[in-house]
Amino acid sequence: MRWMIAVIGFVLAFQAGAQEARDGRLTVTGEGNVASVPDMATITLGVRHEAKTAGEALDLTSTAATQVLERLTAAGIEARDMQTRDLALSPIWDNRSPAQQRPEIVGFEASNTVTVRVRALDSLGRVLNDVVEGGANTFRGLSFGLQDPRPVLDEARKQAVAEALRKARLYASAAGITLGPVLQLSENGGSAQPMMLDRMAMAAEGPVAQGEVTTGASVTMVFSIGQ
Numbered sequence: 001m002r003w004m005i006a007v008i009g010f011v012l013a014f015q016a017g018a019q020e021a022r023d024g025r026l027t028v029t030g031e032g033n034v035a036s037v038p039d040m041a042t043i044t045l046g047v048r049h050e051a052k053t054a055g056e057a058l059d060l061t062s063t064a065a066t067q068v069l070e071r072l073t074a075a076g077i078e079a080r081d082m083q084t085r086d087l088a089l090s091p092i093w094d095n096r097s098p099a100q101q102r103p104e105i106v107g108f109e110a111s112n113t114v115t116v117r118v119r120a121l122d123s124l125g126r127v128l129n130d131v132v133e134g135g136a137n138t139f140r141g142l143s144f145g146l147q148d149p150r151p152v153l154d155e156a157r158k159q160a161v162a163e164a165l166r167k168a169r170l171y172a173s174a175a176g177i178t179l180g181p182v183l184q185l186s187e188n189g190g191s192a193q194p195m196m197l198d199r200m201a202m203a204a205e206g207p208v209a210q211g212e213v214t215t216g217a218s219v220t221m222v223f224s225i226g227q
Helices: 002-022 054-074 121-134 150-175
Strands: 025-036 040-051 082-094 104-118 138-145 178-193 195-197 213-226
Touching: 025 150, 025 178, 040 054, 040 082, 040 121, 054 082, 054 104, 054 121, 104 121, 104 138, 150 178, 150 213
Parallel strands: none
Antiparallel strands: 025 213, 040 104, 040 138, 082 104, 138 195, 178 213
């Protein structure tokens, strides 16, 4: 009986191996990257004020934020390109109290952070200068990007597919196998990597070098292996 079980097991293993050979596959990944000149900037800025009471801190911050938004509107920024990102109110503690006593609240800090898209890059320096004069006293970054990244992303996708095909043909040739048709094609993701500038770009009105942004795509392709 044992020898019959062994024979059956061998036959099943052989059939499985043969099926795997018939269903042989080659899986490769490809990446594509396209550099392009940005046509939009995104800045994150805001106002922050301290006061004895929470109401005072909120009033000061609200007034300053309104002035900043008015400056942005006057600079040609549309309402759709301005969005409040964060509104916060927190107590200020007196940490100088003796160790045996609990710290006391001595005031409040309020902040309002806004994200702004600047579509006319030649006006970026002036916009930065205007918001500083309008009351903005916090700056959390500046990045460049594309208003419509789809054409560039599509080009990166084409490059990713071409790279995957090149690798598949290379592997097939090196291994001495015949590359069959594509069985599966999936996208691993695509994104534009913005160029970031720090808060020093806000120091004064003037030209800002936007450089390039890189848009990338990645795909996975599965090929059958011919016999």
